[in-house]
Amino acid sequence: MAARIEFLEEIPYFSELSPADQEDFRQYTFEKCFSRNELIIIEGEPSETLYFLASGAVKTFKVSPEGKEQILRILRPGDALNDVAVLDGGPNYASAQAMGPVIVCGILSSDLGILLAGRPTIALKIIRILAERVRQFVSLVEDLSFRDVSSRVAKLLLQYADTEADSQKKMASLTPRLTQYEMAAMIGTAREVVGRSLRFLEAEGIIRIERHRIIIVDYEALKRRSDERLLR
Amino acid sequence: MARMPIICHEQCTGCGVCIAVCAPHILVLRNNIVSFIEEPQECNYCAQCEAVCSTGAILCPYEIVTASTAKYTEHAPNL
Numbered sequence: 001m002a003a004r005i006e007f008l009e010e011i012p013y014f015s016e017l018s019p020a021d022q023e024d025f026r027q028y029t030f031e032k033c034f035s036r037n038e039l040i041i042i043e044g045e046p047s048e049t050l051y052f053l054a055s056g057a058v059k060t061f062k063v064s065p066e067g068k069e070q071i072l073r074i075l076r077p078g079d080a081l082n083d084v085a086v087l088d089g090g091p092n093y094a095s096a097q098a099m100g101p102v103i104v105c106g107i108l109s110s111d112l113g114i115l116l117a118g119r120p121t122i123a124l125k126i127i128r129i130l131a132e133r134v135r136q137f138v139s140l141v142e143d144l145s146f147r148d149v150s151s152r153v154a155k156l157l158l159q160y161a162d163t164e165a166d167s168q169k170k171m172a173s174l175t176p177r178l179t180q181y182e183m184a185a186m187i188g189t190a191r192e193v194v195g196r197s198l199r200f201l202e203a204e205g206i207i208r209i210e211r212h213r214i215i216i217v218d219y220e221a222l223k224r225r226s227d228e229r230l231l232r
Numbered sequence: 233m234a235r236m237p238i239i240c241h242e243q244c245t246g247c248g249v250c251i252a253v254c255a256p257h258i259l260v261l262r263n264n265i266v267s268f269i270e271e272p273q274e275c276n277y278c279a280q281c282e283a284v285c286s287t288g289a290i291l292c293p294y295e296i297v298t299a300s301t302a303k304y305t306e307h308a309p310n311l
Contacts (some may be wrong), residue, residue, distance in 0.1 A: 037240065037288075161296045177293035180279060191283065209294075211277045212235040216298045 003029035003105040007054035010078040011105070012129060016121055028111040034098040040081060041096035047085040049106045053077050056102035057176035060094045061185065071186040073136065074099070074160070074176050080129070086112065087126070099176055144188045146229050152187035153197040154226035157207065161216055177212070201225070236275055237282060241265050243289035250281035250290055266290070 008014055008022055008029065017025065031054065034040055040051060043062060058075040072094050075081060085092045086109045107115075116122055143152050160175050180198070184191045198214065201207045206222050208215045216222055246264035251257075256274035259266055259281060266289070268275075279292035 037243070157296050161298050162301045175296065177295050179282060179291050179293045181282070181288070182293075195279075195283075212293065213295045213297055216296070219298060 001031060002026050003031045003054065007031070007052075007077075007103070007105050010054070011052045011080075012078055013052070013080065013122060013125055016125060017119075021119070025107075025115055028115060029105050029107045032104050032106055034102045034104065036098055036100050038098045038102075039095060040098060040102070040104060041092050041094070043093065043095040044091045046090075047082045047092055047109070049108055050083060050086040050112055051081040051096075051104045051106050053079050053081060054103040054105050057099040058096050058102055058104075059099055059182065060096045062094050069185040070188060071182060072140070074178075074186070076176070083126070083130070084133075087130075099182075148228070149187065149189050149193050150197050150200065151226055151228045152189070153183065153194060154201070154206075154222050156183055156187055157201075157214060157216060158219075158222060158226055234273070234275070235277070236268065236272065237277070237279070238291040238293070239266060239268070240289045240291070241267075243287045245287055245289075247286070249284045249286075253280045253284050255280070 003026060005022065005026055008026055014022060014025055032051075040058065041047065041060070053075050055077055058079075058081060059071050060073050060075065060081070061069050061071045063069050073079075075096070081096045081104065082092055084090075143155065147155070160178060162175050178186075180194045181191045184194045187194070198207065198209060201222070202209055204221070206216070206218045206225065208217050244265045246261055246266065248261060248266070250266055251259045251261065255278065256272075256276065258269050258272035258275050260269055261267075277292060281290045282292040
């Protein structure tokens with residue numbers, strides 16, 4: 001079954017296509033469902049299909065030989081899961097796993113090549129998206145190298161906090177819910193350290209932990225904390 | 233009903249460590265798989281069960297919201 005048009009409209013790669021072109025693309029796409037914890041992409045394997053997230057949340061991650069997980073990105077609807085491997089023809093640089101029920105749109109890389117031919121606006125869009133990805137990874141390297149854990153936790157909370165506008169629109173959280181383990185895997189530390197940092201921020205009155213919610217009480221103080229760098 | 237930790241039954245090995253650390257005693261083993269008791273209102277979402285689970289079968293996810301957003305997400309569905 002071809003992917004629903006409303007999913008394609010959310011994909012930045014194709015957002016500037018005319019309705020006719022979008023319909024043309026749609027004919028080459030299909031939908032696939034995954035349940036929580038299912039692996040969608042496996043590190044080191046080739047990708048013959050480009051997947052975009054249509055609904056739900058997906059994490060991309062790498063695992064060290066000792067089994068330690070480093071989350072690279074949490075993907076939201078519209079994000080591509082494996083564009084680098086599809087575009088350069090190499091193996092997947094990370095795995096992708098569903099964080100809950102997920103629907104993805106797929107398009108065979110051979111079909112993608114046909115569809116991209118003669119559509120330079122999409123090629124430019126892809127370059128912009130990949131450039132943005134480089135910025136994200138540089139930011140991750142900077143965080144892991146120059147920020148202490150408390151600063152990284154603060155930055156993560158700011159990054160994943162629901163905005164009021166989002167919440168008013170959907171009456172529910174749009175951003176993925178994160179476990180302390182996932183937070184730790186995103187900022188390169190242990191779960192216990194994240195727990196301690198959260199309790200510390202709570203003791204300072206910057207956040208409040210209310211059962212399943214972390215509420216940012218003092219946004220400016222959290223921002224100041226996130227801007228702190230390690231002096232080396 | 234208050235948001236509860238998520239139990240992935242297919243990943244549970246029935247080791248029972250989570251039951252041992254659960255302060256309000258709301259977890260039990262049923263058919264060698266961990267489950268909540270009938271009316272687990274006592275859960276305080278301390279996330280100790282998640283911390284000790286070696287297979288990742290218990291998840292205690294958090295929403296991150298600003299104070300002004302909190303009112304909108306209070307009753308969001310538990311997906």
